Amino acid sequence: MPYGKVDKAIEDIRNGKFIIVVDSEDRENEGDLVMASELVTPDAVNFMAKEARGLICVSLSSERALDLDLAPMERRNTSLHKTAFTVSVDAVQNTTTGTSAYDRFQTIRTLIASDSVAEDLGRPGHVFPIVGKEGGVLRRSGHTEASMDLARMAGLQPSGTICEIMAEDGTMARFSELQTFSEKHDLVMITIEDLIRYRRSKENLxxxxxxxxxxxxxxxxxxxxxxxxxxxxxxxxxxxxxxxxxxxxxxxxxxxxxxxxxxxxxxxxxxxxxxxxxxxxxxxxxxxxxxxxxEGRGIGLAHKIKAYKLQEDGLDTVEANVKLGFPPDLxxxxxxxxxxxxxxxxxxxxxxxxxxxxxxxxxxxxxxxxxxxxxxxxxxxxxxxxxxxxxxxxxxxx
The missing domain is CATH 3.40.50.10990 (GTP cyclohydrolase II)
Structure with a gap:
């Protein structure tokens, strides 16, 4: 099976270019602009805001989110695809309102800078970090993990800046519209399934x-x-x-x-x-x-027994997990x-x-x-x- 398209996508990511990543028709059925976070520029942020028009997010590892004290946006994550948003942020230094392309660029740079600390970020803000699963698309077939995998395979920090591509009428752009967008802006377009096949040909979970x-x-x-x-x-x-x-x-x-x-x-x-x-x-x-x-929807045996005790005290199974500091389903x-x-x-x-x-x-x-x-x-x-x-x-x- 040829993997030239994925190789080209990795090369473009390495060179600071955008690519488009599309997921399954049965999942979100959407395409995201993806760029390696460490190569993002104010112009790139402006392009996302003007041309893609979706939410601008930054994929991060769980370790990085912990280092920056980025708490989950919602402890009880009931979103269909369990997208692990943290609280939104703005960089504290060198920004004004936080919403301009330059300000969001500064925030992205702060999120991935090795010397950044939690106090360098204001909460809430205008950039939305998302925590990716360890193991990438082989573990979870999402845009978050795809962006991290692509950056890592390009030899860069495992963090991507991503933005959903929307149609001119405000609805989500679907496959044919994404193809048109790709051709208009001369961007490589791959699917998450392409990336899974590529990784599975080289590695396993x-x-x-x-x-x-x-x-x-x-x-x-x-x-x-x-x-x-x-x-x-x-x-x-x-x-x-x-x-x-x-x-x-x-x-x-x-x-x-x-x-x-x-x-x-x-x-x-x-x-x-x-x-x-x-x-x-x-x-x-x-x-x-x-x-x-x-065990215990991913929280482990000991925590499950503690959740049982909370249920005896009146909480339901979801409330008990959240009370213990976990999502309802890990x-x-x-x-x-x-x-x-x-x-x-x-x-x-x-x-x-x-x-x-x-x-x-x-x-x-x-x-x-x-x-x-x-x-x-x-x-x-x-x-x-x-x-x-x-x-x-x-x-x-x-």
């Missing part, structure tokens, strides 16, 4: 370590152990049957839940969902269950997508009630051909929990 037989009461599965190359952790996958790329495969991505999966806790429906998925896959005779180490599914791809599946029938899982699988060379609900009846202990997942987390519980 996971590595398969071992495969063993896994006989269960539901069927003869194979158990696959994967090492997470970006985190000191491991993940598992259960398969049954012969996985073929050209065939639609029943898939469940399941996040670890010790209390539900092992002890049969009635506080949640996790264990029941896992068992139901295993039964359905065994009945069909072909399928995959990816078991990710994302999970990501890029690792799961890579595991599924490694196992040979390309066309997926996904068993889930959570639409975020579908978003997380996009752009990884996987086609979602259908979604199947996996509904477990409520009991007296988890009725409120399931209602919260439906109303606050958008789960499609019937």
């Amino acid at each position: 996971v590595k398969r370590i071992e495969t063993v037989a896994m006989p269960t009461g539901m069927g003869e599965f194979r158990l696959h152990l994967y090492e997470d190359l970006y985190a000191d952790d491991s993940h598992l996958a259960l398969t049954i049957g012969d996985i073929q790329a050209e065939e639609s495969v029943l898939v469940r991505i399941h996040s670890e839940c010790l209390t539900g999966d092992v002890f049969g806790s009635m506080r949640c429906d996790c264990g029941d969902q896992l068992n139901e998925a295993m039964k359905k896959i065994a009945d069909v005779g072909t399928g995959i269950i990816v078991y990710l180490r994302q 999970r990501d599914y890029g690792v799961g997508a890579q595991i599924i791809y490694d196992l040979g599946a390309r066309k997926l029938i996904v068993m889930t009630n959570n639409p975020m899982k579908l978003v997380g699988l996009e752009g990884h060379g996987l086609e979602i051909v259908d979604r199947k609900s996996i509904n477990i009846g409520a009991n007296e202990c988890n009725r409120g929990y399931l209602e919260t997942k439906k109303t606050k987390l958008g789960h499609l519980i019937e």
Whole structure:
């Protein structure tokens, strides 16, 4: 597969030029202007404001955001794509109102300067930092991560300045309009899927370590152990049957839940969902269950138990996570997508009630051909929990 277009995009980023990055039609279906933050100029900011007309944002690593004390804009992030905005900022020095192209250039420069400290930034302001996921587009298929990956691969600081491209009538520019914009301004245009393929041809998030037989009461599965190359952790996958790329495969991505999966806790429906998925896959005779180490929607076992205590004191599952200082859902599914791809599946029938899982699988060379609900009846202990997942987390519980 040729990757000349991505190579050209990286070269242009290295040379301080804009490129256009487009995401999936099923995701945001938008294009962003992208430039490496360390090469941004006042003229570049002015071009974004005049020609693209969207929000001007700066992608940063979580470590950089922590160094600058950039708190999340909203502790309870309910945006569809979990875009990790921090509080907006202005540079304190060498700016006036903060809104001019020069002022925003100064703010961008302050955000990435190695000697900047938290006190160099006023809050709120006119530039919007966004925290990217470690692992980039292989972890989350978003413009934030794409801009960081492109800057890093260009040998620059892993930070991009990005701006959504809008049509003249104020709506989001879609693919044909983005092509016209690209031709008008002579800008390379790539998709996030192009970048994922490019990175996956050179690197991975996971590595398969071992495969063993896994006989269960539901069927003869194979158990696959994967090492997470970006985190000191491991993940598992259960398969049954012969996985073929050209065939639609029943898939469940399941996040670890010790209390539900092992002890049969009635506080949640996790264990029941896992068992139901295993039964359905065994009945069909072909399928995959990816078991990710994302206990407590990503907050870990200890914090999950603390969240349980807060729930006993009257908070719901979302409020408890936020009270502990976490977003409602910290999970990501890029690792799961890579595991599924490694196992040979390309066309997926996904068993889930959570639409975020579908978003997380996009752009990884996987086609979602259908979604199947996996509904477990409520009991007296988890009725409120399931209602919260439906109303606050958008789960499609019937």
